[in-house]
Amino acid sequence: MSNRILLVEDDLALGQQVVDTLSQAGFDPHWVQDGDAARGLEPDDYRVIVLDLMLPGTYGMDLLKRYRVKSEVPVLILSARDDTADKIRALKLGADDYVTKPFFPEELLARIQACLRRPNLVGTERIVVGTIQVDLKRREVITTEGALSLTPVEFEILALLARRKGSAVARDALVDAALDPSHDASRRTLDVHMSRLRSKLGSDAAQLETVWGIGYRLSEGS
Amino acid sequence: MSNRILLVEDDLALGQQVVDTLSQAGFDPHWVQDGDAARGLEPDDYRVIVLDLMLPGTYGMDLLKRYRVKSEVPVLILSARDDTADKIRALKLGADDYVTKPFFPEELLARIQACLRRPNLVGTERIVVGTIQVDLKRREVITTEGALSLTPVEFEILALLARRKGSAVARDALVDAALDPSHDASRRTLDVHMSRLRSKLGSDAAQLETVWGIGYRLSEGS
DNA sequence: CCCGACGTTAAGACTCCCGTAAGGTTCGAG
C-alpha cells in the first residue's frame, strides 16, 4: 500500500516544513490548505491523516467527525492552543493523537510512526495477547487451558493490561480501573488480586510480568 | 511552526546585533534584557534559548537551572570571560553549548543551527541509540543481547542519557532524575549505578562514555 | 438462616534494590 499521508493545514510555512520532513522519511504527503477542499476526499485513501483544528472553511472538528463516520484511518490532531477541552473532545471523536503547536517536525514524524505501529484497539471487542484472549464484550478470557472464570475485579485488571498490552501499567492505574473507590483500598489489595489472577492463568501467567517499582505488564511471550 | 528564540542579554548593542542576525536568518527572536523578566517565561515556548550569564537581577546560572527543571529545550550560554570554571558549571547544569564574548554573530547562528539539527526526543516513546533501544512506555531496554531487566534507578539514568543522546549529561542532572531525593545521596552512589548499568549493557556499554569532570554521554557507536 | 462467592485486610516470608564503605584504577594538571 502507498505511504500517502493527508495533511490539512493552512499555515504555509508550517505545512511546507511538515511536507519536507515526511517526504524525507519516505512518506508521500498530500497537502491541502483549505478545510472545504478536504471535505471531498476519501479518508481511506490515506494511511494517516494529520489535521489542523483551526482552518478556514470547514472546521477541523467537523472534518474529524466526517472522516470517522466513513473510516478507521488514524487521525492526528494539530492544535494551536493547549486546550484540554478541545483535546478531550477530539479524542472522544476518535482522534488517535494530539500535538500542540509549536512542535518539532521530528516529533510529529515520531507520533505518526507510532500510530502506524500500534494496532488500533479502540472499539475492538477481543484482544489477543500471546496465548491469552480477552473478550471485552462477553467478559470472557480464554487461555491455552480453556476459558477461565474471573471475578469482576480480576477481569478489569486483565482487561486494562490487555488494552495496554506490551506497556508497563502503573499500580495506581490498575487500582483505579478495577477496585471500588469507596473503599480506602490498601495498597496491598492489588497484590492479592494479581496473585489470584496468576494462579488462574496457570502456565500463561508467564506473560504477566512484574515491573518493579512501577506496576505490571502483559506481553506476548515472544 | 514558530521559530521563536529567546535571547536573554543585557548588553544593548550586542543584543540588537544578535536580534538582527537571527531575524535575517528567518528566526523570530524574543529579546529580554533583564533576568527577572526571564524567570516567568515558559522555556517550552522556544526552540532555543540563548542566555547571557552576567545579568542584572536573577543570575544566568539560576535561570539555566530553572529552565532545565521544566524542559529539555537547548540552552546556549554566552559569557564575557573565558572562565573554565563557569563553563564547566554551566555544562554540568545541562547547557548545550558555550560561546565566549566577543564572537561573530554568524558563529552564534551556526551554533544555534547545530542545536536545532539534533532531533527533539520529547514525546517520543522509543529512542534508538546505536544498538541500544529504550522504550519509555514499556519501560524496557533492548540491546544486541536481548531485553534486559533494569531497576527503576538504572532505567531513569539510561532514559535521560538516551533523551540527551550525543550530549554530555551532568552527574547532578542524573542524580536529580534518578535518585531518591529523600536520601542525602553520597556523591559516589551514582558511580555504583553506572557500574551496574554498564555490566548489564554488556558489550553495548562501549556506547556509554565517561566525560571526565562533567558526567556521562550515551552515543551511537558510529 | 446458612452457604457460597467475592473483596478486603493482616501478617510473615521472601525477593530485590539502593546506598555506603573500602580499596583499586584512571585521568590530567603541574
Next chain:
DNA sequence: CTCGAACCTTACGGGAGTCTTAACGTCGGG
C-alpha cells in the same frame, strides 16, 4: 613523572516492594 582528584568495582546490610496464605466481612440466593 608524580600526585591528587575523579572515577570504577566489589561486597554487604538495611529496607522497601512484592508474594502468598489465612482469615474476616459483606452480600445475595436457596
